[in-house]
Amino acid sequence: MLHKTMKMILVMMTSLFAFASIADDTQPLQLAQTSEGFDAEQKYMASCFACHSTGAAGAPKVGPGNAGEWEPRLEKGMDAVVANAINGMNTMPPKGLCFDCNDADLRAIVEYMIAASE
Numbered sequence: 001m002l003h004k005t006m007k008m009i010l011v012m013m014t015s016l017f018a019f020a021s022i023a024d025d026t027q028p029l030q031l032a033q034t035s036e037g038f039d040a041e042q043k044y045m046a047s048c049f050a051c052h053s054t055g056a057a058g059a060p061k062v063g064p065g066n067a068g069e070w071e072p073r074l075e076k077g078m079d080a081v082v083a084n085a086i087n088g089m090n091t092m093p094p095k096g097l098c099f100d101c102n103d104a105d106l107r108a109i110v111e112y113m114i115a116a117s118e
């Protein structure tokens with residue numbers, strides 16, 4: 001009986017540690033040098049919405065309640081997710097077809113998409 005309780009505590013502690021290390025991996029919010037007059041939501045609507053609102057071709061969906069679409073992707077880290085948005089990934093086109101977006105703009109759009117999916 002006591003042994004079982006100890007085991008439970010150990011399991012809980014281990015998962016707590018796992019959680020803490022995930023939190024440590026998250027990057028501090030960087031001050032992005034976005035383009036002049038840049039608006040993440042507006043750019044998202046113009047360039048990314050077509051695929052990411054419906055999940056066309058397997059795109060991770062954006063909108064309330066879609067956090068689960070993003071969690072597994074964010075496991076590789078925010079920088080890797082942003083890099084995939086910049087370089088493209090399978091049927092996801094490079095820069096998400098926003099050719100006047102710089103890298104900081106794309107990062108800001110990705111941050112917007114993730115925040116909008118909580």
Ligand code: HEC
Pocket residue numbers: 043044047048049050051052056057058059060073080081082084085089090091092093095096097098106109110
């Ligand atoms: C033509 C459709 C299309 C458009 C337009 C599009 N995406 Fe995507 N996007 C996809 C698809 C499909 C995937 C999933 C790719 C995969 O997992 O193989 C994806 C995946 C992603 C991911 C996840 C990358 C990862 O590491 O898992 C991000 C971030 C992303 N898109 C950002 C954007 C942004 C930002 C825009 C607009 C500037 C955009 N997308 C426009 C189709 C699109």
